[in-house]
Amino acid sequence: MDKTAQTDYPIHEFLKTRWSPRAFAAQPVETEKLLSLFEAARWSASGANSQPWAFIVTTQETPEAFAKLLGTLGERNQLWAKNAPVLVLSATLSEREPGKTNPWAGYDLGQSVAHLSIQASASGLLVHQMGGFDRAKAAQVFELPAGYAAMTVFAIGYPGDPASLPDGLREREMDVRTRKPLSEFVFDGAWNQPLEEKIASAG
Ligand SMILES: Cc1cc2nc3c(=O)[nH]c(=O)nc-3n(C[C@H](O)[C@H](O)[C@H](O)COP(=O)(O)O)c2cc1C
Numbered sequence: 001m002d003k004t005a006q007t008d009y010p011i012h013e014f015l016k017t018r019w020s021p022r023a024f025a026a027q028p029v030e031t032e033k034l035l036s037l038f039e040a041a042r043w044s045a046s047g048a049n050s051q052p053w054a055f056i057v058t059t060q061e062t063p064e065a066f067a068k069l070l071g072t073l074g075e076r077n078q079l080w081a082k083n084a085p086v087l088v089l090s091a092t093l094s095e096r097e098p099g100k101t102n103p104w105a106g107y108d109l110g111q112s113v114a115h116l117s118i119q120a121s122a123s124g125l126l127v128h129q130m131g132g133f134d135r136a137k138a139a140q141v142f143e144l145p146a147g148y149a150a151m152t153v154f155a156i157g158y159p160g161d162p163a164s165l166p167d168g169l170r171e172r173e174m175d176v177r178t179r180k181p182l183s184e185f186v187f188d189g190a191w192n193q194p195l196e197e198k199i200a201s202a203g
Contacts, residue, residue: 022080024157040119046108084155
């Protein structure tokens with residue numbers, strides 16, 4: 001099963017091989033490797049260097065915390081996420097100071113998780129992000145401080161065997177990965193004027 005992105009233009013191998021699996025190997029993730037992933041997140045850009053993110057890491061070796069986080073996931077996500085070696089709650093500090101929102105906080109957190117995902121590719125690991133969870137419950141059970149909002153849960157691990165997945169999910173694991181073409185969202189100086197056409201007309 002090859003999930004490598006079929007790109008129209010060359011990109012780095014670590015970007016090409018990143019994807020979101022549901023089947024993970026039981027093999028635990030080394031703490032040093034986990035720390036490198038969060039180090040990558042740490043060095044991403046953020047508005048005014050505000051770094052408005054926080055992560056709560058749970059693993060199969062910390063079953064109580066893992067179960068607490070798993071319990072916030074939607075049913076379909078629980079089906080596969082229960083076997084991931086690591087589940088992480090991401091949270092964003094959505095206020096710059098009490099009462100003053102930071103409009104870029106979500107953007108910044110997403111960017112830090114993108115960094116983390118690419119560092120994962122470089123370490124032979126894969127990340128699967130989820131929005132399908134109860135954000136209010138997660139904030140409550142993990143006692144997030146005022147100003148912090150639960151944003152996503154993500155699984156981390158080494159690639160596993162799709163045969164281990166329940167019916168339905170097993171087939172989806174094999175799906176061909178698709179994307180919109182660049183012409184639909186990258187424009188040349190004006191809305192809906194594809195940058196790609198520049199190349200076509202020059203060629
Ligand atoms: C914010 C966000 C929320 C997502 N929520 C879920 C989810 O609840 N369950 C799930 O199985 N995948 C979820 N995904 C994974 C996406 O479906 C996946 O990234 C997308 O289909 C592209 O596939 P790829 O990551 O393999 O390239 C989410 C991804 C992101 C970034």
